[in-house]
Amino acid sequence: MSVVTLKPAAPDRMRAIADAIEEEIVLGWLLPRERLIEEELAARFAVKRHVVREALAELERDGLIERVPNKGAAVKRLDPEEVRQIYSVREALETLAAAQIPLPADPAVVTELRTVQQRHASAVAAGDARAAFRANMAFHEALFAVCGNRHLVELIQMMAQKVHGARSITAASLDHLALARDEHAAMVEALENGDRARLVALCRDHLIPSRDAYIATVERRHAPDKMRSSP
Amino acid sequence: MSVVTLKPAAPDRMRAIADAIEEEIVLGWLLPRERLIEEELAARFAVKRHVVREALAELERDGLIERVPNKGAAVKRLDPEEVRQIYSVREALETLAAAQIPLPADPAVVTELRTVQQRHASAVAAGDARAAFRANMAFHEALFAVCGNRHLVELIQMMAQKVHGARSITAASLDHLALARDEHAAMVEALENGDRARLVALCRDHLIPSRDAYIATVERRHAPDKMRSSP
């Protein structure tokens, strides 16, 4: 690998922009109902509008934004019932994957997971929400990849993406970040000890905090159309 | 709803073309490794190349075709191991959905399912593979929609799509079609009688024939590059 990155071709730029927008949504830089206008984004990312359009289409398929014809795109507002359903599916998928992970785990896998987990811990310690988010994604990807079923892993990531718009509450909370860090450590431990029941339970319970935090936040202001401007 | 369908806008045409190509793949009109040329498709469907490009991107995301930059698109060749993994996930998802369907089922649902099922039966009797395929999809969509979790249903459809390229073996086989028809009838019956165990078992076993037929076909000619032209 030397000069390969000079020609990002087509899909790469599109993916890069989609990921960037996704990150801004997760980190709360972009709020629900906020509009995303193609030309503006094209200028910000220094690409042509065509590329932005494809990225927006991708984000719409992933469930992060909504697009109405001739009107534009806006980050999707997730209603609690939808979030509950998604988390229900996530629980099923992730426990299924956890149940299929061969135990005892390969030591190399444990080492790799520990590396990623420490990257996450460092980010949490530094209060770097963006790095924490990235490390968190990397951890889960590496963890579930061990189950051996690539398509199952893809589904898990897909469903995780769908609630990324609901993650801005927990993504910036130090309490939640610290809890996630500890749970990651426990997962690696369970993996190392070959404790399947504990691993499955950890994967299931790991989902609960962010789900409940979002639902609580939304339902606290259960008449969201009452106020229109800042609180 | 009155004059809504007059302006298909953008996404509808794209979806229509994607569906059309998907059908041709499932029915065996388009064989694996066959190339899909944008301009050719644009002419055939009487749309601009831009729309075809989006449709191909969609089909690539759905796992039906493969695209390499600057080289073009071709219908994907599924290797048996991948098919096994997909069916493994499908089994998990569909049994999960079947387990969540409220029983006893709403009579209206049973009536609707019976209607779709009879459409399928008629298509099988007439030997109309295309109509059978459509009715089959409609039946499964209606069946699993009863589980109440929209996102789970989407996942089920998504995974079903991924093996559509492997369906051309069974989609034209009268034996398989007749078997599927009978199994559909049994499912409706189990739904009506509130027999959950039977329903779940039927959903699981319903997947087996097409999976095994494909794997057997591929592994029978386990040196697929030997012959290049028509048999």
Next chain:
DNA sequence: GCGGCGAGGATTGTCAACAATCATGTCGCC
């Protein structure tokens, strides 16, 4: 005869301008 090599054709990727559509604000009328 055989392998590198370059020209040509086919196909995809990119671009900028044009057309269609929707939201907003303004003016005239009741």
Next chain:
DNA sequence: GGCGACATGATTGTTGACAATCCTCGCCGC
């Protein structure tokens, strides 16, 4: 003073042409 039609501006959707890339095939030198 309120309400509706209209003009305007902002934004998206579409089109055709242009550029970059890759594969095929024939040619030349060895």
